[in-house]
Amino acid sequence: QDDIDTNNKFSSHDDKYCSLSDDESHYIFDVDSFPPLPMFATTSHVERKLQQQTGARESLKYDYYHQTCPQAERIIRSSVRDLFKKRPQIAPALLRLAFHDCFVEGCDASVLLDPAEGFHSEKESPPNESLKGFDVIDIIKSELEEACPGVVSCADTVVLAARESVILTGGPFYPLKTGRRDSVASFGEVATFELPSPQDDLSKMIVSFSSKGFDEREAVSLLGAHSTGVIHCKFFINRLYNFSGTNSSDPTMNSEFVSLLRSKCNTNQASLMSPASKAQSPSQLVSSSPSPSSIMDELASALVEEPAMKMDYEGPGANFGTLYYRSLLQGRGILYVDQQLTTGEETKTWVQAYASDVSLFHKDFGLVMMKLSNLGVLTAPMGQVRKDCRKVS
Numbered sequence: 367q368d369d370i371d372t373n374n375k376f377s378s379h380d381d382k383y384c385s386l387s388d389d390e391s392h393y394i395f396d397v398d399s400f401p402p403l404p405m406f407a408t409t410s411h412v413e414r415k416l417q418q419q420t421g422a423r424e425s426l427k428y429d430y431y432h433q434t435c436p437q438a439e440r441i442i443r444s445s446v447r448d449l450f451k452k453r454p455q456i457a458p459a460l461l462r463l464a465f466h467d468c469f470v471e472g473c474d475a476s477v478l479l480d481p482a483e484g485f486h487s488e489k490e491s492p493p494n495e496s497l498k499g500f501d502v503i504d505i506i507k508s509e510l511e512e513a514c515p516g517v518v519s520c521a522d523t524v525v526l527a528a529r530e531s532v533i534l535t536g537g538p539f540y541p542l543k544t545g546r547r548d549s550v551a552s553f554g555e556v557a558t559f560e561l562p563s564p565q566d567d568l569s570k571m572i573v574s575f576s577s578k579g580f581d582e583r584e585a586v587s588l589l590g591a592h593s594t595g596v597i598h599c600k601f602f603i604n605r606l607y608n609f610s611g612t613n614s615s616d617p618t619m620n621s622e623f624v625s626l627l628r629s630k631c632n633t634n635q636a637s638l639m640s641p642a643s644k645a646q647s648p649s650q651l652v653s654s655s656p657s658p659s660s661i662m663d664e665l666a667s668a669l670v671e672e673p674a675m676k677m678d679y680e681g682p683g684a685n686f687g688t689l690y691y692r693s694l695l696q697g698r699g700i701l702y703v704d705q706q707l708t709t710g711e712e713t714k715t716w717v718q719a720y721a722s723d724v725s726l727f728h729k730d731f732g733l734v735m736m737k738l739s740n741l742g743v744l745t746a747p748m749g750q751v752r753k754d755c756r757k758v759s
C-alpha cells in the first residue's frame with residue numbers, strides 16, 4: 367500500500383517569533399499580536415462544577431514550562447521531527463489525534479487512556495477505531511519524563527506534537543500556550559456521539575462544530591486538515607458503488623475522480639472495508655511496551671491491511687490546503703462530509719477563498735488550531751500530570 371506523501375517543508379522557528387512555511391515573508395506570527403485565547407466549557411459536568419467551586423485556577427501561559435522543564439517544547443519538536451523522517455505518516459496521525467482529543471471534553475489527553483475499570487475509554491469508541499499515533503505520544507512522553515519527571519502533561523504533548531506535524535506537512539506555525547492538565551477519566555460514549563461522522567451532511571456538520579464554538583468559516587478551515595494523510599476506503603466506498611442505495615456513484619462526484627478512487631478501492635475489498643470486520647480494535651493498536659518499531663508496525667499495518675486513498679494524491683508538491691479546496695470545487699472531495707462544504711452558501715464562499723488564497727487559509731488555519739487546542743482545557747488545580755499517558759496516575 368502506498369505511503370503517505372507529505373510536503374516535507376520545514377520552516378525554522380523559535381518559540382516566540384515564527385514564520386509560516388510557504389513564503390516566510392508573508393506572515394510573521396508574533397505571539398503578542400494574537401487575541402487572548404478563549405477557553406471553551408466542554409469539561410465534564412463534575413469537573414466544571416469543581417472548577418467553579420475552587421475559583422482560583424491557573425491559566426494557560428506561553429512557555430509554561432520555562433522554570434520547570436525549559437527543554438520541553440524542544441524535546442517534543444525534535445522527537446516529532448526525528449520520527450517523521452522515518453515515517454511521514456506520523457504527522458497526519460498526530461494532527462487527527464489532537465482533533466479527536468480536543469473535540470471530546472476538551473484537550474485533556476482523555477483519548478490516550480487505555481480501557482480501564484469504571485469507564486468506557488474513548489479508544490473503544492467507533493469513531494476512534496482508526497486513530498493512530500498513541501505510540502508516538504508514548505515515545506515523546508518517555509523522553510519528557512526522562513528530562514523532567516512528572517512535569518509535562520500528556521495534554522500539552524498532544525497539542526504541541528500536532529503543531530509540529532502541521533509545520534512538517536507544509537502548514538503554518540501557530541503559537542500555543544501551555545499548562546494543560548490531564549483528565550482522570552475517558553469519555554467513550556461522548557466520543558461516540560459527539561465526534562462528527564464522514565457521512566454527515568452540511569447541517570449536521572455545522573451543528574457539530576458550532577456546539578464546540580466554531581462558526582462556519584472556522585469549520586471550513588479546520589477541515590483543511592484533510593490536506594494530508596490517508597482515508598481508508600471504508601469511509602467513502604458507498605459513494606463509489608452504491609450511493610444512497612442507487613447502485614451507482616454519488617452524482618456530485620467528478621467521474622474521473624470516481625474512476626481513480628475505484629481503482630484504489632474495488633468491491634472485492636468490501637469485506638476489508640466493513641468497519642466491523644477489519645477496523646483495528648483498540649487492543650490491536652495499543653502495545654504495552656512502546657518502541658520506535660512498534661509505531662512503525664502500527665502505521666504500516668494500518669496502511670497495508672486496508673485500502674486507502676492519499677489525501678494529497680497529486681503528490682507532495684501540493685501545498686497544505688490548496689489542493690483540498692480546489693478539489694472540492696471540482697467535485698473531488700473524498701469524504702461526503704468534505705464535499706458537503708461546497709453545498710452551503712457561506713461554506714462555499716470560504717472554500718473558494720481558501721482555494722485561491724493559500725496565505726489566507728494558513729492564517730485562518732493557524733488561528734482555528736489555536737482555538738481547537740484550547741477547547742475545554744483543565745488547568746491546575748484540576749486534573750493531573752500523568753506519568754504514563756495511557757493510565758491515570
Ligand code: HEM
Nearest residue numbers: 458459461462465496562563564588591595596597598601
Ligand atoms: C466533520 C469533521 C471530520 C470528519 C467526519 C473526519 C473524518 C475523518 C476520517 C473518516 C478520516 C479517515 C481515517 C482513516 O482512514 O483512518 C480522517 C482522517 C484525517 N482527519 Fe478527519 N475528520 C473531520 C475533521 C477533522 C479535523 C477538524 C481535523 C484536524 C484539525 C482532521 C484531521 C484528519 C487527518 C490529519 C486525517 C488523516 C489521518 C491519517 O492519515 O492518519 N479531521 N478524518
